[in-house]
Amino acid sequence: xxxxxxxxxxxxxxxxxxxxxxxxxxxxxxxxxxxxxxxxxxxxxxxxxxxxxxxxxxxxxxxxxxxxxxxxxxxxxxxxxxxxxxxxxxxxxxxxxxxxxxxxxxxxxxx
Amino acid sequence: xxxxxxxxxxxxxxxxxxxxxxxxxxxxxxxxxxxxxxxxxxxxxxxxxxxxxxxxxxxxxxxxxxxxxxxxxxxxxxxxxxxxxxxxxxxxxxxxxxxxxxxxxxxxxx
Numbered sequence: 001x002x003x004x005x006x007x008x009x010x011x012x013x014x015x016x017x018x019x020x021x022x023x024x025x026x027x028x029x030x031x032x033x034x035x036x037x038x039x040x041x042x043x044x045x046x047x048x049x050x051x052x053x054x055x056x057x058x059x060x061x062x063x064x065x066x067x068x069x070x071x072x073x074x075x076x077x078x079x080x081x082x083x084x085x086x087x088x089x090x091x092x093x094x095x096x097x098x099x100x101x102x103x104x105x106x107x108x109x110x111x
Numbered sequence: 112x113x114x115x116x117x118x119x120x121x122x123x124x125x126x127x128x129x130x131x132x133x134x135x136x137x138x139x140x141x142x143x144x145x146x147x148x149x150x151x152x153x154x155x156x157x158x159x160x161x162x163x164x165x166x167x168x169x170x171x172x173x174x175x176x177x178x179x180x181x182x183x184x185x186x187x188x189x190x191x192x193x194x195x196x197x198x199x200x201x202x203x204x205x206x207x208x209x210x211x212x213x214x215x216x217x218x219x220x221x
Contacts, residue, residue, distance in 0.1 A: 006154075032208035043201055043212035044155070087154065091208035097143045097162055098170075099210060103154035 001026050004090050006102030014110055017078050021105045023088030024070045032091040033064055035073045037084045038104065044087055047073075083109045113138035117202045117213030124220055130189040132216050134202030137183065142204040144185040146177055149199040161185060192220045
């Protein structure tokens with residue numbers, strides 16, 4: 001089983017739609033979680049951290065479910081500029097700062 | 112402020128040739144350092160990470176190696192490149208689990 005699994009998509013949705021991504025992780029001792037965004041042929045950039053209580057940043061909401069070992073990202077009122085690949089990231093402190101990426105979910109927003 | 116430099120940005124190498132990618136971080140001490148590789152259309156694969164000078168953890172040994180000769184310097188090497196080594200190589204440093212990436216090195220092995 002992969003340490004971090006993510007639906008590869010692609011997701012193709014109209015502008016204004018709400019879209020959700022999920023990501024599961026295998027190591028229950030994992031300590032911190034993030035969502036990154038990657039544009040074509042660029043390095044990934046941090047979108048948001050994921051906190052146990054859930055957190056929101058504008059149109060983006062991230063949630064963590066430790067019992068089921070998954071994290072989610074919800075994008076509301078999607079914009080054309082949201083088109084990118086979204087990567088979930090898990091920091092496995094139990095393995096001395098080993099940081100693992102999911103395979104990424106491609107999102108395309110159509111006008 | 113902290114910055115990370117990675118070079119070269121682009122390189123084309125023949126099969127069997129050696130490789131050296133270098134990464135340096137400025138503005139921080141004792142960072143955790145990482146090398147990732149991204150094949151075309153794929154996710155980021157963790158290759159090596161380091162929590163200190165001379166301390167290297169290998170995830171995908173194969174024909175690649177990494178070294179950390181100084182606190183803020185991380186080097187990725189190969190003695191003989193394979194076609195499958197082509198990809199986008201990213202160096203990163205981390206604080207509290209958040210990663211900060213260099214601009215990447217795009218390697219094409221012919």
